Amino acid sequence: MATAILRNPQDFITCPDTGQNLNKPAISLAKANIFTAIVFLLAGGALGLLVALTRWPAIHILPSELFYIALTGHGAAVLLFWCHFFEVGVAYYFVTSPINARLATPKIAWFSFWLMLIGAAMATVMVLIGQATVMFSAYPPLKAHPLFYVGVILFAVGALIPMFIIIATLIKAKNERTYTGSMPLASFGILIYAIIAIFTWVMGAVIMIPTLLWSMGLIHNMDAQMYRVVFWALAHSTQQMNIVVHITIWYTLAAVLFGARPLNEKVSRMAFVLYLFALQLGSVHHLLSDPGSSFAWRTFNTSYAGYLAVLGSLIHGLTVPGGIELAQRRRGLSHGLFEWLRKAPWANPVFSGFFLSLVLFGFLGGITGVTMSNQQINMIIHNTVYVPGHFHGTVATGTTLAFFAFSYWIVPLLTRHKLAFPGLARMSTYLFGLGMGTFAVFFMAAGHLGVPRRHWDITYADASLPFQFSATVQMLVTVAEIGAVIGGTGALFYLISILGTFMGKTVEKGALPPLAEPAGVVAARLHGGTEPHIKGLEVPGSLVLCLTLLTFLIIYYFAQYKYLATIWGIR
Amino acid sequence: MSYTSMDPIPHRHWWRLPVGPDEKIWIAVAYAWCLVMLVWMVGWFFVGNQNQAGEAFKVTLDGFSNKSDQMIDQYQLKDASGNLMAEGETDVPVVQVPAGGNVYIAAHQFEWPIIPVLELGKTYVFHISSLDVDHGFSLLPIVLNLQLIPGYDYVLRFTPNKTGVYRITCNEYCGLGHHLMAGKLYVIDTAHGVVLDGKGGVKGGEIGGAI
Numbered sequence: 176m177a178t179a180i181l182r183n184p185q186d187f188i189t190c191p192d193t194g195q196n197l198n199k200p201a202i203s204l205a206k207a208n209i210f211t212a213i214v215f216l217l218a219g220g221a222l223g224l225l226v227a228l229t230r231w232p233a234i235h236i237l238p239s240e241l242f243y244i245a246l247t248g249h250g251a252a253v254l255l256f257w258c259h260f261f262e263v264g265v266a267y268y269f270v271t272s273p274i275n276a277r278l279a280t281p282k283i284a285w286f287s288f289w290l291m292l293i294g295a296a297m298a299t300v301m302v303l304i305g306q307a308t309v310m311f312s313a314y315p316p317l318k319a320h321p322l323f324y325v326g327v328i329l330f331a332v333g334a335l336i337p338m339f340i341i342i343a344t345l346i347k348a349k350n351e352r353t354y355t356g357s358m359p360l361a362s363f364g365i366l367i368y369a370i371i372a373i374f375t376w377v378m379g380a381v382i383m384i385p386t387l388l389w390s391m392g393l394i395h396n397m398d399a400q401m402y403r404v405v406f407w408a409l410a411h412s413t414q415q416m417n418i419v420v421h422i423t424i425w426y427t428l429a430a431v432l433f434g435a436r437p438l439n440e441k442v443s444r445m446a447f448v449l450y451l452f453a454l455q456l457g458s459v460h461h462l463l464s465d466p467g468s469s470f471a472w473r474t475f476n477t478s479y480a481g482y483l484a485v486l487g488s489l490i491h492g493l494t495v496p497g498g499i500e501l502a503q504r505r506r507g508l509s510h511g512l513f514e515w516l517r518k519a520p521w522a523n524p525v526f527s528g529f530f531l532s533l534v535l536f537g538f539l540g541g542i543t544g545v546t547m548s549n550q551q552i553n554m555i556i557h558n559t560v561y562v563p564g565h566f567h568g569t570v571a572t573g574t575t576l577a578f579f580a581f582s583y584w585i586v587p588l589l590t591r592h593k594l595a596f597p598g599l600a601r602m603s604t605y606l607f608g609l610g611m612g613t614f615a616v617f618f619m620a621a622g623h624l625g626v627p628r629r630h631w632d633i634t635y636a637d638a639s640l641p642f643q644f645s646a647t648v649q650m651l652v653t654v655a656e657i658g659a660v661i662g663g664t665g666a667l668f669y670l671i672s673i674l675g676t677f678m679g680k681t682v683e684k685g686a687l688p689p690l691a692e693p694a695g696v697v698a699a700r701l702h703g704g705t706e707p708h709i710k711g712l713e714v715p716g717s718l719v720l721c722l723t724l725l726t727f728l729i730i731y732y733f734a735q736y737k738y739l740a741t742i743w744g745i746r
Numbered sequence: 747m748s749y750t751s752m753d754p755i756p757h758r759h760w761w762r763l764p765v766g767p768d769e770k771i772w773i774a775v776a777y778a779w780c781l782v783m784l785v786w787m788v789g790w791f792f793v794g795n796q797n798q799a800g801e802a803f804k805v806t807l808d809g810f811s812n813k814s815d816q817m818i819d820q821y822q823l824k825d826a827s828g829n830l831m832a833e834g835e836t837d838v839p840v841v842q843v844p845a846g847g848n849v850y851i852a853a854h855q856f857e858w859p860i861i862p863v864l865e866l867g868k869t870y871v872f873h874i875s876s877l878d879v880d881h882g883f884s885l886l887p888i889v890l891n892l893q894l895i896p897g898y899d900y901v902l903r904f905t906p907n908k909t910g911v912y913r914i915t916c917n918e919y920c921g922l923g924h925h926l927m928a929g930k931l932y933v934i935d936t937a938h939g940v941v942l943d944g945k946g947g948v949k950g951g952e953i954g955g956a957i
């Protein structure tokens with residue numbers, strides 16, 4: 176990559192460790208966005224911990240009103256602000272450095288950063304002072320203070336603008352021929368992300384502006400069902416955005432650590448494109464137990480459209496580990512099915528975070544997500560704690576853990592500071608992955624037994640017709656919350672290490688390890704000049720992993736229908 | 747080919763490179779599974795007994811509330827001494843609509859308005875809606891969950907298949923008293939002597955106790 180001629184070299188610094196050309200305005204923006212993301216993770220994580228310590232039956236730390244405030248704050252701070260600040264930050268990197276491009280319109284990028292920050296701060300404050308205890312989903316007729324919606328709108332507009340900057344940067348790079356050949360997979364992923372994001376944030380405006388007017392009393396009837404439909408068109412595609420970025424990060428880290436490239440560029444890129452096709456439609460799986468849509472529409476939406484996205488994810492599920500496997504095998508680690516994996520750098524948090532996120536996203540988030548979006552299954556888990564169980568599998572152990580891993584690489588790259596507290600960093604990925612994984616699994620179990628989500632007191636002590644969940648159920652919830660506390664500790668270690676890195680000293684050289692040599696080059700060297708041609712299966716280990724996942728999925732899927740068949744007749 | 751996923755692809759013919767056997771196998775298997783799920787889901791609609799698509803109608807809050815009140819007036823049970831049956835601190839009426847009849851659940855902050863009594867194996871037309879904000883109807887211990895949306899009458903035919911005391915919890919956040927919304931439902935089988943015991947339970951019932 177360093178071979179390309181650099182236009183306007185004064186706008187770049189070349190990283191002495193990795194040889195990457197970093198566009199100065201892009202890295203300042205990336206740092207600002209990532210740093211802000213981390214501050215919101217700190218706030219949101221602390222609130223999450225308080226929520227967990229309240230749902231832990233024996234501790235029950237917060238009174239009810241504060242619990243609902245903390246839960247709203249947790250959802251907004253992590254799901255919206257942590258994820259999207261982080262994504263905008265890394266997107267600026269992905270559309271510049273890999274293709275030696277200069278970021279288009281950095282001034283506007285700063286403007287949008289401030290919009291996002293002001294919006295996010297405003298919404299957070301309104302939540303914390305108890306003026307917007309409506310959960311992040313804010314379903315009307317629950318009403319928050321108008322400034323809460325103003326905050327969300329400012330944030331959404333601020334998050335929309337960077338998407339045009341991203342696309343403009345890619346176009347400009349193409350016109351200025353800053354690179355030869357086709358755009359890297361990493362940048363391509365971000366292009367898809369930007370397109371999805373435009374749709375998403377426009378939907379955000381479509382729904383939040385009338386909601387704001389309604390909260391101010393200027394509009395009188397808000398249709399509660401219409402809100403849910405448009406809201407999930409927005410909120411579902413924010414999840415697609417998270418996924419697209421964390422998959423881009425997976426491919427990138429496979430390149431950074433192993434010099435990997437996709438098994439086949441066409442397949443990996445098509446898998447990204449599938450997300451685009453499935454985009455507007457997949458969102459009805461949030462509404463499967465709602466009144467109002469026909470069987471035919473639900474089926475179209477969850478099958479044709481849903482499965483395109485599922486297929487996209489399943490493809491990445493093979494090609495991401497497959498890329499690592501092939502790269503490792505080319506380096507000679509080709510014994511048996513899994514030597515490539517056993518001999519991976521498990522003590523490096525960049526790798527452990529990445530690989531755990533890949534596995535946990537698939538096994539926890541993926542299997543459950545596919546199953547629960549089958550329409551009849553949906554009614555046996557809808558709005559139980561199964562749902563937060565599922566999405567901590569996707570957005571916490573998937574997206575967030577991938578972001579942890581990526582931070583351990585990109586923050587040293589952008590700041591030229593050595594990673595601080597590497598011991599904590601090393602533990603953080605395991606603690607967060609296993610803790611949040613436990614939380615997810617036990618919440619799913621408790622959800623299957625009917626524990627409601629977003630709920631302060633499952634002992635119903637003050638209810639008019641109280642009842643008790645069994646000791647088993649209380650136990651499941653307790654174990655889940657212990658997992659949440661362990662996961663929270665992992666997040667804390669991450670925060671200490673990354674904030675420490677931000678505050679560290681600039682070093683001339685050695686802030687981070689060099690990039691792995693491209694596996695193709697290594698292989699050619701080992702084999703006297705040319706890459707060897709592999710006969711038969713290239714990546715049998717990854718294929719076995721994928722087939723294992725599919726087997727679990729099939730068993731789990733039919734087990735759900737088996738249970739469903741035992742309940743009341745419903746028509 | 748000395749490039750990685752972070753580098754531009756130096757050659758332009760990547761679009762024509764053949765797909766390896768691993769990927770071909772996996773894509774075929776994965777998509778086949780997607781189609782199995784599709785066929786199964788559609789098949790369940792025609793063959794299975796549990797389908798929540800149902801019907802839905804736009805209603806006014808007052809209209810729906812009136813229907814619920816009428817139902818209570820007409821079908822609230824009386825005990826042996828002729829008093830109207832109600833339970834809990836807030837005197838929630840116990841209501842038994844004849845088999846095949848309409849059961850209105852007009853949920854509101856922070857209460858389930860009736861305790862329905864149903865006969866085993868009989869079908870009832872449930873109308874589930876809310877008089878204020880979204881609520882979640884979660885029937886325990888079978889964990890059947892439906893979304894309640896004000897202004898929409900969600901119409902579903904329920905056929906209970908086990909007798910006993912069921913619980914209802916709200917599982918959509920509906921305001922600061924969300925956790926107070928616990929409700930109840932009885933399934934009896936008069937023909938086989940499984941009836942209300944008058945003390946909040948069912949004589950000879952199966953489902954009961956802690957969930």
Ligand code: HEM
Nearest residue numbers: 220223224227250253254310563571575628629659663666
């Ligand atoms: C730092 C560790 C974390 C802990 C201890 C934690 C804990 C929890 C708990 C206990 C709940 C309550 C579930 C309920 O009562 O319904 C919850 C909800 C939630 N969490 Fe987390 N979580 C963590 C990380 C994350 C991350 C990283 C994300 C997303 C990026 C996330 C997103 C959410 C969302 C969206 C909700 C739902 C809020 C709602 O229902 O409105 N959490 N979390």
Ligand SMILES: [Cu+2]
Nearest residue numbers: 881916920927
């Ligand atoms: Cu409620």
